[in-house]
Every structure is written in structure tokens, then in C-alpha cells.
Amino acid sequence: MEVKTHIAVVSVPVYSHLRSILEFSKRLVHLHHDIHVTCINPTFGSPCNNTKALFDSLPLTINQMFLPPVNLEDLPHDTHPAIQVQVTISRSLPLIYDALKALHATSSLVAVISDGLITQVLPFGKELNVLSYSYFPSTAMLLSLCLYSAMLDKAISCEYRDLVEPIEIPGCIPIHGTDLPDPLQNRSGAAYKQFLEGNERFYLADGILVNNFLEMEEGIIRALQEEQEKGTIPCVYAVGPFVQEEPCREGSSNDIKYMRWLDKQQCNSVLYVSFGSGGTLSHEQIKELAWGLELSGQKFLWVLRPPNKFGIIADIGARNEDPSEFLPDGFVKRTEGHGLVVPYWASQVEILGHGAIGGFLSHCGWNSTLEGVVHGIPLIAWPLFAEQKMNAVLLSDDLKVALRVRVSENGIVEREEISRIIRKLMVGEEGKEIIQRMKVLKDAAVDAIKDEGSSTVTLTQLALMWKSLSLECTV
Numbered sequence: 001m002e003v004k005t006h007i008a009v010v011s012v013p014v015y016s017h018l019r020s021i022l023e024f025s026k027r028l029v030h031l032h033h034d035i036h037v038t039c040i041n042p043t044f045g046s047p048c049n050n051t052k053a054l055f056d057s058l059p060l061t062i063n064q065m066f067l068p069p070v071n072l073e074d075l076p077h078d079t080h081p082a083i084q085v086q087v088t089i090s091r092s093l094p095l096i097y098d099a100l101k102a103l104h105a106t107s108s109l110v111a112v113i114s115d116g117l118i119t120q121v122l123p124f125g126k127e128l129n130v131l132s133y134s135y136f137p138s139t140a141m142l143l144s145l146c147l148y149s150a151m152l153d154k155a156i157s158c159e160y161r162d163l164v165e166p167i168e169i170p171g172c173i174p175i176h177g178t179d180l181p182d183p184l185q186n187r188s189g190a191a192y193k194q195f196l197e198g199n200e201r202f203y204l205a206d207g208i209l210v211n212n213f214l215e216m217e218e219g220i221i222r223a224l225q226e227e228q229e230k231g232t233i234p235c236v237y238a239v240g241p242f243v244q245e246e247p248c249r250e251g252s253s254n255d256i257k258y259m260r261w262l263d264k265q266q267c268n269s270v271l272y273v274s275f276g277s278g279g280t281l282s283h284e285q286i287k288e289l290a291w292g293l294e295l296s297g298q299k300f301l302w303v304l305r306p307p308n309k310f311g312i313i314a315d316i317g318a319r320n321e322d323p324s325e326f327l328p329d330g331f332v333k334r335t336e337g338h339g340l341v342v343p344y345w346a347s348q349v350e351i352l353g354h355g356a357i358g359g360f361l362s363h364c365g366w367n368s369t370l371e372g373v374v375h376g377i378p379l380i381a382w383p384l385f386a387e388q389k390m391n392a393v394l395l396s397d398d399l400k401v402a403l404r405v406r407v408s409e410n411g412i413v414e415r416e417e418i419s420r421i422i423r424k425l426m427v428g429e430e431g432k433e434i435i436q437r438m439k440v441l442k443d444a445a446v447d448a449i450k451d452e453g454s455s456t457v458t459l460t461q462l463a464l465m466w467k468s469l470s471l472e473c474t475v
């Protein structure tokens with residue numbers, strides 16, 4: 001009799017997190033046909049088209065369970081999406097517990113793997129007597145910070161941003177307080193308190209699965225492994241990169257216009273500019289970026305959204321505004337043939353896989369970063385929010401596969417700086433060295449997920465352990 005090992009995956013309604021954990025689930029069932037995954041999805045509102053496309057791309061071997069949408073009508077109309085997500089998570093917890101209990105009663109459930117934003121689920125595994133893991137869709141460096149955050153909180157009394165010396169976390173490149181994630185920028189804020197509480201719960205995990213590969217963060221991962229051998233932190237498994245391979249686009253003919261445009265460009269000649277699923281710039285910054293692109297004289301493909309439309313659920317609304325209205329007068333005309341502005345959203349993996357792309361100006365969201373790496377595209381790091389500044393430090397100071405933009409004192413990246421850095425990457429000597437280093441990193445990323453690669457071996461060891469547990473359950 002074939003025994004199916006059952007794993008429950010618990011997601012959060014944040015587009016980039018969802019995309020990452022679904023890719024992980026796909027890889028798991030692809031490598032191990034006798035593992036069955038049920039993905040439990042807390043929701044609020046109805047999913048936007050971009051999110052729907054993610055679910056549509058799943059194989060039939062992954063069951064999807066959508067929890068009833070949480071009612072957020074009592075929240076003020078202008079509640080920040082990040083708070084809406086937090087409230088959705090906390091209001092969904094009883095439903096998640098019930099769903100897990102039902103799965104446990106009816107199948108050989110051996111493990112629950114929950115997104116790193118929903119650490120409240122970690123104790124449920126213990127209650128149901130199954131293993132409980134956290135899926136961390138970011139760097140081992142951020143994970144180290146999370147695991148050491150209580151220690152830092154005790155050791156440092158001022159605001160981190162006021163520290164003169166950079167913070168040293170074992171195995172990590174020193175990092176300035178101003179580059180730490182948003183919740184750490186105000187220690188008296190509610191977000192900081194939540195950050196510490198969430199991090200404490202990581203210690204309840206039977207293991208933490210990181211969406212990165214050993215070769216990209218070897219020093220940090222080794223330092224974490226030394227700690228885990230001492231039994232002071234949970235086991236950390238580097239199992240990535242999980243990057244969407246198949247394009248996932250909405251499919252109107254207008255959307256492919258940019259691919260046709262790329263077909264006409266020379267190899268490695270175009271800079272791709274995008275700030276992820278949620279990032280937008282101020283109107284002033286959009287204009288400055290436009291001038292910088294124009295001044296650089298380099299070809300570009302820019303995914304542009306109207307200013308200050310933040311949306312971590314990739315729901316960019318009704319699309320009733322024409323973002324090009326926010327560009328400097330005459331910009332589109334002057335750059336015709338030289339650059340292309342794509343409104344709102346584009347199929348990023350498809351673009352990065354096109355041979356015409358020679359550079360990626362990115363906000364350093366972790367999915368975008370890994371997508372750049374697996375396609376071997378050198379980066380310009382322009383971090384905006386969340387942990388993106390930390391990612392930029394890793395990419396520019398440690399791995400040296402990115403050039404980081406300098407923000408001037410007025411908080412704007414100015415046109416001369418933009419033009420300088422684009423030229424440096426696309427046609428400068430330093431750009432050539434970055435390309436070489438990125439090639440090495442790309443090869444390592446590709447190798448990590450080959451049959452004998454570091455990430456595949458690690459994931460397979462876990463999977464074999466889960467399978468042996470389900471066999472034990474049936475005897």
C-alpha cells in the first residue's frame with residue numbers, strides 16, 4: 001500500500017510571500033511524488049488577478065484550502081495593508097487551527113510548515129503532535145537578526161539608527177542601524193514589539209526553511225549551524241532558491257508588447273527597472289528617475305506605477321490612472337525607441353529571462369533578487385522598505401553583485417546619481433566585474449537545485465525524515 005505523506009503549508013496574504021511558499025510547495029511535490037501538500041490560505045477580500053494566477057499555476061497534487069475571508073470592515077478605511085495583513089492573520093488563527101485538526105484527523109499529517117510572518121501557528125504543531133516548521137522567504141542574514149533580536153534588544157539601549165558603529169551579527173557583514181528593517185527603526189513602536197514577539201516564537205520551531213542556498217550566504221549559514229549544534233537555536237535549512245520558472249501573466253496582448261520590443265534590442269543592452277509588487281515612488285522621485293534614465297543614455301524597460309500606491313498584496317487597484325502622466329513633459333516622446341514604460345505590472349521572470357536584459361534596477365525584494373540571481377543579471381540596489389536595505393547590504397557590500405544608489409540628504413536619489421550608477425553598471429569597468437561575480441553566483445544557484453545540489457540534498461533529507469514518520473504512523 002502506498003502511504004502518502006501529508007504536509008500542511010500555511011501561507012499569508014502577501015503576494016511575494018505567497019509566491020515564494022507556493023514555489024517551495026511545488027518543488028517539494030515535484031521532487032517527492034509521494035508527498036501530498038495542502039496549502040491553507042487565510043484571506044481578506046477577494047484575490048486580485050495576480051494572486052489568482054499564482055493559484056492557477058499549481059499542480060493538482062497540491063490541495064488548496066481558502067479560509068473564509070476575514071471581515072475587516074471595523075478597521076478605518078485607510079488602514080495600511082501591512083496592518084490589514086496582521087489583523088487577517090490574527091483573526092484567522094482559530095480557523096487555521098481547526099483546518100489543521102481536521103487534516104490531522106483524516107490524513108497522515110506529519111508536519112506543518114507556516115510562513116515566517118505567521119509564527120503564531122508554530123505552537124499548533126506541538127498541540128497536534130506533528131512537526132512544526134517555519135518557512136522563511138528571505139535571507140539567512142535576516143533570520144540571524146530575528147534570532148538574535150532579543151539579545152540585541154538587551155545589549156543596546158539607544159535607537160539602532162543612532163549607533164555610530166555597525167551591528168555585528170555572527171557570520172554577517174557588519175550592518176548600520178539605518179539599514180535594519182523598518183520595525184527596528186522605532187523601538188517604541190508597536191511594530192518593534194510585534195517583531196520581537198514573533199521572533200521569540202521561532203524558537204518553538206522544529207526547523208526553519210530558508211529561501212536561499214548555502215553558497216550565497218555560506219558564512220551566515222555556517223554560523224547558524226554552529227549555534228544549532230549547541231542547541232541554542234532551531235535547525236536552519238537552506239533549501240532555495242525558489243523562483244517562479246513559468247511566466248505568470250494576465251495575458252492581454254498589450255502585456256506582451258514589451259517582450260516584442262525586447263526582441264528587437266541587442267543582447268545585454270537593456271536595464272530593467274522595477275520596484276516589486278508593492279513598491280512605488282513619490283511623484284518627485286519618479287520624475288528624477290525619468291531624468292536619470294534619460295541622462296544615462298542607456299536603454300531601459302521601466303514598470304511604472306502612479307506615485308505612492310502601496311500594495312503588498314499586488315492588487316494595484318482599478319488601473320484607472322495613466323502612470324505616464326507623472327513623467328516629465330515630453331519624456332515618452334524623447335525616449336521613444338530607446339526606452340519603454342510599462343504601466344503597473346509586467347511578467348518579471350519572463351523579462352529577466354530575455355537575453356536583451358543586461359541590468360536590473362531593483363528594490364531588492366527577496367523574490368526579485370533571487371530572480372535576478374538565477375538569470376545572472378547584475379543589479380542596481382535601490383531599497384525602499386521592509387528588509388530591503390539589509391538585502392542591499394548583502395548584495396552590494398558582501399557579495400558585490402550590485403551597486404547601491406546613494407540617497408541624498410533630502411531623501412531623493414538625484415538624476416546625476418541615477419545616471420552615474422546606470423552607466424557604471426551597464427558600460428563601466430566595475431560593471432564588468434559585477435557581471436563576472438553574478439555569473440559565478442548564478443551558476444551556484446543553478447547547481448544548488450540540481451539533483452545533487454546543496455539545497456536539493458537538504459530538502460530531500462527532510463522529506464525522507466517526514467516520509468519515515470508517516471510510515472511509523474501507519475504501523
Ligand code: UDP
Nearest residue numbers: 016276277278303345346348365366367368
Ligand atoms: N512582480 C512581477 N511583476 C511586476 C512586479 C513584481 O512579476 O510588475 C513579481 C516579481 O517577479 C517577484 C514579486 O512580484 O516575484 C515581488 O516580490 P519581491 O519579494 O521581489 O518584492 P515585494 O513585492 O515583496 O516588495
